[in-house]
Amino acid sequence: MKKEELIRIRYFENEVKNKRAFLRNEFIAKSKNISDGEIKKISIGDLQLLFNLYDKYFFKNYFKENFRGKITFSLSKRMTRSAGKTIVPRINASLEEDKQKYEIRIGINFFFQYYELDREKLVAGAKTEDPLHALFMVFEHELIHFIEFYVFGDSSCKNKRFKETAMSTFSHKDVSHSLPTNREIIDKSLGIKIGDKVEFSYEGKIKNGIINRINKRATVMVLDKGGNYIDKYGNKYSKYYVPLKGLNKI
Numbered sequence: 395m396k397k398e399e400l401i402r403i404r405y406f407e408n409e410v411k412n413k414r415a416f417l418r419n420e421f422i423a424k425s426k427n428i429s430d431g432e433i434k435k436i437s438i439g440d441l442q443l444l445f446n447l448y449d450k451y452f453f454k455n456y457f458k459e460n461f462r463g464k465i466t467f468s469l470s471k472r473m474t475r476s477a478g479k480t481i482v483p484r485i486n487a488s489l490e491e492d493k494q495k496y497e498i499r500i501g502i503n504f505f506f507q508y509y510e511l512d513r514e515k516l517v518a519g520a521k522t523e524d525p526l527h528a529l530f531m532v533f534e535h536e537l538i539h540f541i542e543f544y545v546f547g548d549s550s551c552k553n554k555r556f557k558e559t560a561m562s563t564f565s566h567k568d569v570s571h572s573l574p575t576n577r578e579i580i581d582k583s584l585g586i587k588i589g590d591k592v593e594f595s596y597e598g599k600i601k602n603g604i605i606n607r608i609n610k611r612a613t614v615m616v617l618d619k620g621g622n623y624i625d626k627y628g629n630k631y632s633k634y635y636v637p638l639k640g641l642n643k644i
């Protein structure tokens with residue numbers, strides 16, 4: 395297979411499903427950390443293994459046999475919105491292949507926290523069945539970024555070219571995910587969010603107001619003629635810092 399052919403791969407949807415199923419079996423058999431669909435622990439070695447398997451099942455070992463650049467993998471606990479990221483130095487495109495560097499970074503919290511919310515979780519347009527399936531879909535998305543950077547020197551999943559390549563290679567129908575984010579998990583577990591009306595007791599009296607901020611405590615704005623805060627309608631408020639446990643939604 396030639397470099398240019400990487401972006402001309404066409405698999406039918408059922409072929410993709412078959413390949414992914416074989417890949418999953420082999421991954422589970424070889425991973426030291428993952429033994430079923432759940433992800434409790436993951437290493438950089440797991441991502442390297444995943445890359446080698448995608449190369450084998452989807453790219454006819456093109457990368458093993460021809461790629462002379464360097465691809466590395468990393469895990470991040472700080473990614474709050476993207477579940478994956480492909481990082482390429484700006485000068486890459488002007489370098490000889492053997493000097494090119496690529497990095498795929500995975501935001502691991504999304505997979506550790508997969509079950510924290512009981513709802514449908516889409517990745518790249520597919521309803522995922524478990525954290526491992528979600529990881530595969532995110533990884534596939536990043537592989538398309540990687541291949542675009544490698545072949546064209548740039549990549550954006552907003553572009554038509556990306557969407558077409560992701561569709562023909564992996565049957566991806568979308569470029570986003572709806573995996574639970576930290577923010578969403580916190581909001582859900584407390585049952586409150588910014589803008590909610592709440593009541594709480596303060597010095598023996600019940601007060602009610604609107605949540606303005608949530609940190610360790612919530613900031614609640616309570617209507618008060620003598621208050622120091624004023625909104626654009628001229629209403630005056632006092633500010634209260636209330637422990638989250640002391641709030642009731644109304």
Ligand SMILES: [Zn+2]
Pocket residue numbers: 535539550551569
């Ligand atoms: Zn993307």
